[in-house]
Amino acid sequence: MSDTSVVPRWRVLVTPRWLSWHLFAVFAFFGMWWLGDWQFHRALDGNSLSWAYTFEWPVFAIFGAVFWVKTVKDELNPKPPEDPEEIVLPAGAGNVAVAAGDLIAGYEADEGINGIARAVLDKDGEDGETADAELAEYNAYLARLNLEVKGHGKWHGLR
Amino acid sequence: MDADRLRPVVVRAYRVMAYVTGTMLIILCFVGIPLQVWGHNDIIAKVVGTIHGVLYLIYLVVAFTMTRFVRIRTASVTTIIVLLAGTIPILTFVVERWISRRYIDPVLASSPPSPTPQAAVSQ
Numbered sequence: 001m002s003d004t005s006v007v008p009r010w011r012v013l014v015t016p017r018w019l020s021w022h023l024f025a026v027f028a029f030f031g032m033w034w035l036g037d038w039q040f041h042r043a044l045d046g047n048s049l050s051w052a053y054t055f056e057w058p059v060f061a062i063f064g065a066v067f068w069v070k071t072v073k074d075e076l077n078p079k080p081p082e083d084p085e086e087i088v089l090p091a092g093a094g095n096v097a098v099a100a101g102d103l104i105a106g107y108e109a110d111e112g113i114n115g116i117a118r119a120v121l122d123k124d125g126e127d128g129e130t131a132d133a134e135l136a137e138y139n140a141y142l143a144r145l146n147l148e149v150k151g152h153g154k155w156h157g158l159r
Numbered sequence: 160m161d162a163d164r165l166r167p168v169v170v171r172a173y174r175v176m177a178y179v180t181g182t183m184l185i186i187l188c189f190v191g192i193p194l195q196v197w198g199h200n201d202i203i204a205k206v207v208g209t210i211h212g213v214l215y216l217i218y219l220v221v222a223f224t225m226t227r228f229v230r231i232r233t234a235s236v237t238t239i240i241v242l243l244a245g246t247i248p249i250l251t252f253v254v255e256r257w258i259s260r261r262y263i264d265p266v267l268a269s270s271p272p273s274p275t276p277q278a279a280v281s282q
Binding site: 053060 | 204205208209212213216219220223232233234242265268269
């Protein structure tokens with residue numbers, strides 16, 4: 001059987017959510033042009049404030065159109081996250097690598113980032129040096145930041 | 160990378176525009192419009208209304224650029240909320256805090272130039 005599970009990327013643009021987005025974009029675009037035209041006539045009738053809006057509404061309409069194009073383009077060609085695996089670790093951060101097993105264990109034990117912090121602290125606590133505890137805390141902080149940005153921009157959005 | 164160097168600049172521009180636009184909108188909605196409706200004096204509404212209109216145009220461009228720099232998905236409710244925040248009183252302040260905590264701070268923290276690790280040298 002042929003592989004029916006592979007769906008072309010553009011197909012996402014014809015899902016009900018995306019169709020309503022296209023429809024909204026069209027209405028918003030023409031609506032904003034219409035508002036500009038309305039303000040233009042108000043301005044001609046002597047409302048001085050309307051002159052500003054006469055020029056602003058068409059600019060909003062153009063921005064809306066550009067925004068719509070960007071949403072479609074970004075959806076068709078999603079940018080890979082920049083340097084997804086790159087973590088800049090400071091000198092002496094080897095403890096994190098050593099404690100990698102503990103990190104994963106801490107995280108998978110459903111303790112989340114606190115588990116990681118504890119795992120790193122526990123590991124260094126064996127040495128009984130406060131400087132190491134401080135370093136471990138900093139490394140745990142780095143690991144926490146990395147976790148927070150991991151998968152960023154993937155979950156939210158129109159689908 | 161250039162994006163890494165530009166990112167803090169774009170973020171600062173966004174914050175400035177969010178606060179300035181938000182302040183103008185508060186003056187317009189809580190001073191200008193009441194004066195116009197109940198005080199029959201529309202000078203503040205006219206002046207601040209025009210200023211806010213122009214500022215919002217700049218806010219739109221700056222805020223949209225920011226969403227791309229901190230990797231917020233374009234076709235997302237988040238981006239739309241950021242863009243529309245400039246038209247709803249007080250919302251720019253709330254959204255700026257939320258976006259900072261949720262997106263800007265983690266991205267800035269993860270990209271070089273990284274913070275100088277003081278504690279890490281103590282090894």
